[in-house]
Amino acid sequence: MNASVVVFPGSNCDRDVLHALGTIAGIPATPVWHKETVLPEGTELVVLPGGFSYGDYLRCGAMAARSPIIRAVREHALQGRLVLGICNGFQVLTEAGLLPGALLSNSTLEFICSPCLLRVERTDTPFTNAYREGALVQFPIAHHEGLFFLPEKELQELEENRQVVFRYASADGSAGIRQSPNGSLNGIAGIVNRHGNVLGLMPHPERASERILGGTDGLRMWNSIKSWLEGGSK
Amino acid sequence: MKFRARILVSLKEGVLDTQGKAVRMSLKNLGFESVEEVRIGKSIVIVLSAESPAEANQYVESMCEELLVNPLIETSSVSLEAIG
Numbered sequence: 001m002n003a004s005v006v007v008f009p010g011s012n013c014d015r016d017v018l019h020a021l022g023t024i025a026g027i028p029a030t031p032v033w034h035k036e037t038v039l040p041e042g043t044e045l046v047v048l049p050g051g052f053s054y055g056d057y058l059r060c061g062a063m064a065a066r067s068p069i070i071r072a073v074r075e076h077a078l079q080g081r082l083v084l085g086i087c088n089g090f091q092v093l094t095e096a097g098l099l100p101g102a103l104l105s106n107s108t109l110e111f112i113c114s115p116c117l118l119r120v121e122r123t124d125t126p127f128t129n130a131y132r133e134g135a136l137v138q139f140p141i142a143h144h145e146g147l148f149f150l151p152e153k154e155l156q157e158l159e160e161n162r163q164v165v166f167r168y169a170s171a172d173g174s175a176g177i178r179q180s181p182n183g184s185l186n187g188i189a190g191i192v193n194r195h196g197n198v199l200g201l202m203p204h205p206e207r208a209s210e211r212i213l214g215g216t217d218g219l220r221m222w223n224s225i226k227s228w229l230e231g232g233s234k
Numbered sequence: 235m236k237f238r239a240r241i242l243v244s245l246k247e248g249v250l251d252t253q254g255k256a257v258r259m260s261l262k263n264l265g266f267e268s269v270e271e272v273r274i275g276k277s278i279v280i281v282l283s284a285e286s287p288a289e290a291n292q293y294v295e296s297m298c299e300e301l302l303v304n305p306l307i308e309t310s311s312v313s314l315e316a317i318g
Contacts, residue, residue, distance in 0.1 A: 095304070
């Protein structure tokens with residue numbers, strides 16, 4: 001069971017993810033420079049970490065989505081293997097066409113750095129099988145472009161296909177655009193592709209994986225991935 | 235031949251333009267009460283060489299398609315001039 005964490009110029013959460021996977025969750029993880037054209041042998045999970053790849057120039061994630069390694073990541077995804085994009089990584093996945101939608105500037109026009117409550121909408125994915133459906137979890141967010149956007153018809157399709165995995169929520173369990181700190185349509189914080197093997201989310205599970213960092217709700221994501229890879233739960 | 239292409243990229247109708255909204259508020263605060271809407275886009279200027287204007291146009295269109303424009307949220311228009 002090996003994970004590869006792609007490093008773009010401007011990535012800044014790659015080490016956090018390597019630490020969360022390798023040290024805390026016990027999933028051996030190696031960094032992979034974006035100019036590589038193949039993933040290390042035995043890679044079962046690819047993580048595109050947060051940060052500001054290429055300084056967010058042109059559009060967030062646009063240039064990273066055209067990096068040499070992305071061809072290998074696309075192939076990996078097409079084979080049904082796991083890809084996880086966190087924050088800037090989510091933006092890269094939408095720009096690469098591996099996930100639908102686009103992330104626009106927050107409706108508040110501010111960079112938001114804050115703990116955030118999320119409602120787990122699906123527990124039948126490789127990334128969330130250790131959560132309870134409807135559970136409220138707390139991951140931090142730290143972004144300026146996190147407003148999830150899709151035109152109305154496609155948004156409806158996304159909902160009908162049950163592709164929303166995390167929604168911004170309040171403590172009473174309600175979730176939606178009103179609970180969304182950044183104006184995300186339908187309160188969407190994280191989605192999967194149709195097949196369910198590619199997840200993108202704006203909040204940071206790797207920053208919620210140790211008590212000393214203020215919470216451990218992110219641990220279940222690594223445990224989900226682990227048990228899915230071990231074939232224990234689907 | 236050398237060409238200069240000016241590509242104007244704008245957000246599609248219906249896509250929330252938060253920058254435009256903030257700028258509209260600022261203009262109103264300055265007393266420009268008549269401002270109804272502000273949309274902010276970007277302009278990209280590319281100097282390139284090509285055999286003909288048609289070829290230059292084709293290059294620029296491919297660049298828009300492959301990187302410069304995200305068709306889900308943006309539209310673009312191109313103007314081209316020969317510069318020698």
